[in-house]
Amino acid sequence: MSDDTELPGPVPPPDRLFAADRPKNGRAKCKRCKMTCEAGALRIAKLVPNHFSTSGLWTKHWHHPACLWEVFSRQRTTTKKIDDPEKDIEGWEDLVQEDMDEIVAYLRSQGATVATPTATRKEGDATPKAKKPRTGGGGAKKEVKETARPASPPPPPQPSKDDYFRAFRKLCVELSAEPSYLAKTAIVTKLFTEGTDGGENITYL
């Protein structure tokens, strides 16, 4: 009877059981309708335990938003849904306003109280094929200044002679205070085996 099984257990559930993004390519298929989740369009994943993985990794089951809402409407009420997009959706912070609004609109339609989100990301940043800034003419050049200088690495700690001396002095005091020869030996042995700060008997003030 032992609890010490060496088999890798399932990886604990991730903090956020959903994920959302706009894929750069349209390779993932919607788990419900089996159609492609198109590149550049919002898709939402349910994270599910991967039963084929011995390491117990979690897999993303991507859905079109409408398809996931359909899944939600059919699943048991106890099954995890999106309650708070910020806490439940991985990648939420990187969504554009339009996508946040779409998700929040759905959650509100389900009676959830969700704060109005404010995307920090702009629409143009969402896809890699975003419009490029014009390079011709006298366009304003953006000068990137490096304000944060890499801090010089701190010098390695110098071993202080004082430390050695204090340790030695401490040792002498303890040895002189110890009448037993065996105990003296024990103290010295302890110092050599555990160092000056490893032993209980040898401590700095």
Ligand SMILES: [Zn+2]
């Ligand atoms: Zn679908």
